[in-house]
Amino acid sequence: MSNIKIPGIHHITAIAGEPQRNIDFYTGILGQRLVKQTVNFDDPGAYHLYFGDEVGTPGTILTFFxxxxxxxxxxxxGQIVAVSFAIPPDSLTYWSNRLQEHGVNVKEPVTRFGEQVLSFTDPDGLTLELITHQQAEQRRVxxxxxxxxxxxxxGFHSLTLAEAGQEATAxxxxxxxxxxxxAPEGNRYRYVVGQGAAIDVxxxxxxxRGRIAVGTVHHVAWRATDDAQQLAWRQDLLDQGSDVTPVLDRQYFHSIYFREPGGVLFEIATDPPGFTRDEPIEELGSHLKLPPWLEVERAQIEQVLPPIHVPVSNEETQQG
Incomplete structure (x- = not known):
């Protein structure tokens, strides 16, 4: 086992259908900030939308293709089957009422590992959870x-993997x-690392076996504090026999990818440079941002992408 420690979750990436419906739900109902609108660098005809706290702090970022x-x-x-957010201990009733008022089908709260869990789905069927957490109020919002x-x-509380057998993943x-x-709880096994990062198997x-498409999670990214730590992780994973990609430039972080034994795609992403590298904080998410190698194709890309309306609270109301 490596001496390097994973500080926590960097981001989780899922797949949505209609981009405007996705934006309306995560900003308008869940109250997340759209911190970046860009494209899937491997598929520039599709949006890549990032939601998080005010600046997109690692550990708060849920992204969608x-x-x-x-x-x-x-x-x-072979799939991540639930994304769980942390909420303050006294906020369960508020969220249950809010979600129901907006027509979201909410399950009755359950207790898991001593915490209250509120489960529901987003408009595309992605399973989400709000989990009461004693230290939640210490986090940024x-x-x-x-x-x-x-x-x-x-930000995130944890995520849940479903596996046909959990031994190799463990x-x-x-x-x-x-x-x-x-601790185990029935057929659920909770693993923790770093500053409270949790994964349930x-x-x-x-x-x-699951199928990755709309309404499912594409991958999870774990944090690396910098490029040097990421390279050390890459070497460790290669030494352990994992098939790891080269370092890829994702503009707002650098990434390596590999699969855990059950087939779920894992990423290790660097904390820097962050989302303010091409937009000031007050304008985050208000304009379509492209990496330099795609900027020359902006006109064609904008013709293909459906127009979206950015919430007023993000300072701008319309994508250019």
Whole structure:
């Protein structure tokens, strides 16, 4: 096992259908800030939308590839099946009422590992959870969003993997990535690392394999504090026999990718340079930003992308 420690989750990337519906839900109902509108660098005809706190702090960033008209995915093994956000301990009733008022089908709260869990889905069927967390109020929040600060989402709490058998995944988490098994609860195993990063592994031996498409999670990115730490991780993973990509420039961070034994795509992403490298804080998310190698294709890209309306609270109301 490496001596390097993962500080936590950097971001989670999922797949949406209609981009405007996605923006309206995550900004208008969940109160996240659209901190960046760009494109999928590997598929420039599709939006890549980033939501988070005021500046897109690592650990708050949920991103979406928007594929209008694409088919729905299928829930199953080899997949991240739930994205969980942290909320303050006294905010469960507020969120239950708010979600129901906006027509969101909310399940009855359950207790998991001593914390209250509120489950629901976004408009594309992605499973989301709000989990009460004792340290949530110590985390940063978007001060100017539509949610009262005392109830606002405080970044990620955890994520849930579904696996046909959890032993090989557990070995990678503990022996390679440095996670520790916190506790089992039924067929759910919770692993933690760094500053409270948690991953639950569901052992679902008889469940069918999932299919990644609209309404499912594409991958999770773990944090590296800088490029040097990321390169050290890459070498460790290669030494352990993992098939790891070269370092890729994602403009707002650098990335390497590999798969855990159950098939879920993992990424390790650097904290810097961050989302203010091409926009000031007050304008984050208000303009379509392209990396230099795609800027020459801006006219063609803008013709293909459907127009979107950016919330007024993000300072601008319309994409150029």
């Amino acid at each position: 928007a594929w209008p008209g694409a088919p729905r995915g299928r829930w199953g093994t 978007w001060q100017h969003g539509p949610i009262p600060v005392e109830h606002a989402i405080r 070995a990678m988490l503990t022996e390679v990535l440095g996670f520790q098994l916190l 569901l052992n679902l031996a008889h469940e069918t």
